Amino acid sequence: MDKHNPSSYKSSHAEASSRREENVADRIIGFIGLGNMGSHMARHLVKAGYEVLAYDIDPEKRTAFARENGTVAPGTPADLAPASVILTMVPTGAVVRAVLNEGGEKSLLTGLRPGSLVIDTTSSPPESTRELGADLARHGLLLIDAPVSGGGMGARDANLVFMMGGDSEAAVDRAAAVLSHLGNKIFRLGKLGSGHVMKSMNNYVSAAAYVGACEALIIGQQYGLDPAMMVDVFNVSTARSFATETSIRRIIAGNESRNFALDLFTKDLKIAVDLADAKAVKATLTHAVHDRMVEARDAIGGYGDHTKAYAFWASEVGDDDGRRNA
Structure with a gap:
């Protein structure tokens, strides 16, 4: 090979x-x-x-x-x-x-x-x-x-x-x-170093799917959709990913065991952002996903599992003026 x-x-x-x-x-x-x-x-x-x-x-x-x-x-x-x-x-x-x-x-x-x-x-x-x-x-x-x-x-x-x-x-x-x-x-x-480039890209794509699925779940619930049913639909449709098959199911089940820490996930996303910036790649979504994870990490701490970010994002649902609910 x-x-x-x-x-x-x-x-x-x-x-x-x-x-x-x-x-x-x-x-x-x-x-x-x-x-x-x-x-x-x-x-x-x-x-x-x-x-x-x-x-x-x-x-x-x-x-x-x-x-x-x-x-x-x-x-x-x-x-x-x-x-x-x-x-x-x-x-x-x-x-x-x-x-x-x-x-x-x-x-x-x-x-x-x-x-x-x-x-x-x-x-x-x-x-x-x-x-x-x-x-x-x-x-x-x-x-x-x-x-x-x-x-x-x-x-x-x-x-x-x-x-x-x-x-x-x-x-x-x-x-x-x-x-x-x-x-x-x-x-x-x-x-040497290629493995670490690949890992950061893999974790960025995984994080993008995870953040996207979480936000979709939060939006859907605002319109009366059942989150478990939403995940069932995702997983037989084009939205299917590791996030919907594993991470989101753990959230719905209330499983907060530490599998992949939020701070480590965020660290890998920072590597992906830096790699893009170093080559002057316009990576708008990469930056947005990283920033979203940083917000959760800074608010709730990074030691817990990355799935805990969902509860923080869900708590941000605001009033009509966009302000976060108390």
């Missing part, structure tokens, strides 16, 4: 098995980030036979993971240095850099053997990713950006979608061998 072909991806178990045979040296994986998705991902790697050194800033999380999976609990990121592959699942690219450099001269960055591979599954600005790749290269290390789609359920079911960027075909192959245990759709988008 051509790594520069946007439609190129690996889903064949035979191809994945072949890669695993080619990269038998990558048996120790340092996993960073044991949150809603990371804990499931790391567990799948243990089940696949890898020796997993799983670290989280929360000592209770890393101790619990080690106890439940029969692994060793590292005390600091530097303790992951025996690994030849480091996989990060943390909130931002800045956190990735901070974890790699924690400890200064005795950090994970300085402790890894030359040729070791870092797989960054975080959503980050692509320019920051390329800068990090250059920093790692000075230490003889390789970087692949492989942000994901699928959320907590996809992580739990090993059904994630990975969007990979990388400057080394061999490094992309090594990453694909590991990621094949976590999902069966692994797209090769192009050079």
